[in-house]
């Protein structure tokens with residue numbers, strides 16, 4: 001297998017967009033190609049993520065339209081990928097595998113999503129399509145509901161009083177909002193405190209509004225290339241040194257919702273390929289769609305033992321300047337979560353950190369970073385480890 | 389290959405007030421809802437087995453912001469059935485405003501509960517409903 005490098009990356013400001021999914025992706029795609037020192041004619045394949053385009057804009061089969069907007073050659077295939085919230089990470093992993101395998105030398109991968117167009121009731125319904133349609137969506141489970149089930153199970157399993165756990169969960173939101181203040185691309189740029197979270201409306205007990213990421217619009221794109229040619233095009237290529245992806249079925253098969261089995265396996269694959277462990281990470285962008293989700297993730301990624309991660313944000317260990325900064329971008333929680341684009345935006349953040357181009361939120365000397373994206377009700381997890 | 393108990397027949401059983409799953413011929417695991425491959429051992433030879441409908445609540449939530457077409461609040465529970473499988477269902481007969489952590493560990497009985505489908509999944513369905521014992 002050949003080594004794979006990231007050349008140019010780009011994302012737009014997440015939030016509420018007047019631009020269409022195609023327009024957003026065209027902008028970031030062209031920026032990423034330009035920053036790679038390439039022309040659209042050099043891109044040999046497009047892997048595009050967009051989860052709910054059919055419901056947002058009545059648009060299916062969006063990839064060939066993005067392909068022509070970008071001016072890619074007719075001979076370069078365009079594929080739409082969908083793994084719920086892990087969509088863009090999975091697009092990037094599959095693109096990277098084809099570069100590693102020698103099929104392509106230069107590919108474009110990423111995603112675009114316009115979730116705010118749907119409004120909360122329809123967005124809540126369409127997000128729930130990523131649960132088992134016949135056996136679980138029919139009982140009315142929602143995405144906050146899935147993580148709410150996990151939060152209550154976490155409190156019971158480890159014998160932590162719910163009010164105590166909720167304060168620690170709120171600290172995750174406070175931290176990620178604070179990080180987002182330093183990120184001009186973030187959906188929210190608003191400092192909050194624990195009381196903001198605990199006084200917000202209840203969405204799915206015990207998760208309140210500020211425990212939840214927003215519905216966002218946004219797009220992000222990355223160009224991947226064979227590593228041996230990367231320095232011909234960019235000064236600071238970033239290398240993909242490990243990847244992992246795993247799958248699980250319905251919630252009822254997963255049983256212990258405090259341990260995301262797909263993440264344990266995906267992370268094992270990625271660490272093993274990279275030849276490193278969690279202690280080697282300088283920066284992590286992980287899937288904090290809900291505050292409890294960040295706690296579950298830092299544990300399954302091996303940064304904390306199971307049952308020990310819940311105090312991390314409160315102690316400041318996962319904040320910028322802490323032991324291992326988690327979600328310096330503001331995370332899904334505050335940077336925003338345009339589901340089909342999220343994983344690519346996580347890669348953008350890690351790449352900028354490793355290039356020391358992250359501005360005010362730069363982690364000094366960051367050399368190795370990890371991307372963690374979860375799709376659906378723990379059905380997919382995809383991890384990518386990058387190094388400068 | 390014939391799918392052991394398709395959703396349509398699972399629904400027929402529910403309409404008769406019965407919960408029918410399958411027992412793995414290789415390892416004895418009970419699968420409910422029914423499946424084609426045993427997640428425990430990979431076995432694919434099954435016999436049908438009727439469940440008692442008894443179980444213990446392992447976790448829960450109260451949905452306050454519902455998907456389009458549903459009315460909140462309502463309570464969702466994840467229950468470990470006495471035969472082993474976990475199942476997601478609605479907790480009924482208890483005001484959602486009155487539930488809390490004390491639910492976890494409580495014994496429940498499963499009864500079919502009708503729900504209406506919507507534009508995305510058309511039809512009328514029966515889902516597991518649970519009542520505290």
Ligand SMILES: [Zn+2]
Nearest residue numbers: 412415426429
């Ligand atoms: Zn078996």
